[in-house]
Amino acid sequence: MLDRSRLRGPRHACCQSREVSERDDVTGISGDIARVGVVGCGQMGAGIAEVCARSGLEVMVAETTGEALEIGRTRLHNSLAKAAERGKITAEELDATQARLSFTTDLGEFADRDLVIEAVVENEQVKTEIFQVLDQVVTRPDAILASNTSSIPLVKLAVATSRPDHVIGIHFFNPAPVQQLVELIPALTTSEGTLSRAQLFTEKVLGKHAIRAQDRSGFVVNALLIPYLLSAIRMFESGIASREDIDNGMEMGCAHPMGPLKLTDLIGLDTVASVAYSMYEEYKEPLYAAPPLLQRMVDAGRLGRKTGSGFYSYG
Numbered sequence: 001m002l003d004r005s006r007l008r009g010p011r012h013a014c015c016q017s018r019e020v021s022e023r024d025d026v027t028g029i030s031g032d033i034a035r036v037g038v039v040g041c042g043q044m045g046a047g048i049a050e051v052c053a054r055s056g057l058e059v060m061v062a063e064t065t066g067e068a069l070e071i072g073r074t075r076l077h078n079s080l081a082k083a084a085e086r087g088k089i090t091a092e093e094l095d096a097t098q099a100r101l102s103f104t105t106d107l108g109e110f111a112d113r114d115l116v117i118e119a120v121v122e123n124e125q126v127k128t129e130i131f132q133v134l135d136q137v138v139t140r141p142d143a144i145l146a147s148n149t150s151s152i153p154l155v156k157l158a159v160a161t162s163r164p165d166h167v168i169g170i171h172f173f174n175p176a177p178v179q180q181l182v183e184l185i186p187a188l189t190t191s192e193g194t195l196s197r198a199q200l201f202t203e204k205v206l207g208k209h210a211i212r213a214q215d216r217s218g219f220v221v222n223a224l225l226i227p228y229l230l231s232a233i234r235m236f237e238s239g240i241a242s243r244e245d246i247d248n249g250m251e252m253g254c255a256h257p258m259g260p261l262k263l264t265d266l267i268g269l270d271t272v273a274s275v276a277y278s279m280y281e282e283y284k285e286p287l288y289a290a291p292p293l294l295q296r297m298v299d300a301g302r303l304g305r306k307t308g309s310g311f312y313s314y315g
């Protein structure tokens with residue numbers, strides 16, 4: 001849990017937000033983002049922190065406990081070491097990137113951040129609480145508060161703060177250092193200035209390709225992907241085909257780089273289930289309903305690669 005007693009920094013006055021919104025209209029100011037905060041250092045948070053640090057930004061990463069922080073730090077350093085081994089970065093770049101990374105369990109240390117990207121578990125209550133805390137601690141009035149959520153309405157996170165015009169979805173894909181795409185999701189309250197700064201930042205600073213989507217559960221990619229993954233799990237659950245034949249079917253028959261059950265293991269079964277629940281909640285369409293097997297596997301702690309077992313086992 002977050003320790004609110006350790007938080008510092010003034011709450012934001014509405015008048016500050018208005019002044020900043022006017023400044024937001026100035027184009028080309030994404031270069032003012034130098035200090036990034038990333039909340040959560042799981043699969044996505046570690047990848048996002050790596051992308052930002054490799055782009056020359058100073059990045060601070062926050063986790064809940066010292067133990068979770070150590071796991072996240074190791075994940076991030078292993079990924080950077082692999083990038084160096086594969087010749088994607090030089091030994092000097094590796095050292096410089098590591099020097100730009102810092103780690104904390106105290107969100108109060110995010111006071112000077114220009115941009116914060118939240119990448120914690122796909123849980124509305126947990127994310128809302130983090131946005132409330134960020135609103136209190138981040139002092140720069142025009143800082144962008146972004147979420148990497150896959151399905152939670154951005155407007156709910158935006159209105160949990162006193163600066164809903166500066167809250168936006170910046171949705172990266174897994175693994176973030178490899179996948180080119182980001183989705184930008186403005187809430188109803190997000191200012192045009194925040195959206196264009198986020199676009200300039202993701203495209204010009206991080207070198208990603210940004211697509212825009214409305215604030216509807218699943219946005220573009222998951223709205224198409226999740227029903228497909230759920231169909232594959234239903235097919236496996238009903239015994240129509242083995243897991244290998246389902247995956248081979250899509251890899252060899254449709255040239256997908258990874259079959260749907262392997263992809264579910266990569267994303268994390270808990271994340272797929274949470275996204276499916278949010279989408280079902282939004283649309284009430286049966287195609288978004290999670291099959292019982294998915295929830296049973298989540299309950300059993302078989303979350304995929306990150307726990308060593310899901311539809312497949314990982315050594």
Ligand SMILES: NC(=O)c1ccc[n+]([C@@H]2O[C@H](COP(=O)([O-])OP(=O)(O)OC[C@H]3O[C@@H](n4cnc5c(N)ncnc54)[C@H](O)[C@@H]3O)[C@@H](O)[C@H]2O)c1
Pocket residue numbers: 001002039040041042043044045062063064068072119120121122123126130148149150151171172173174266267268271306
């Ligand atoms: N896995 C994917 O393929 C994928 C792709 C795009 C977006 N996302 C989204 O990214 C987010 C994270 O997913 P993930 O796959 O990295 O999950 P994960 O389970 O790998 O990591 C979540 C991390 O959040 C940390 N955490 C939980 N509560 C916290 C708090 N209060 N403060 C700080 N850290 C906290 C946990 O300790 C954990 O390390 C979710 O919103 C998910 O929907 C996931």
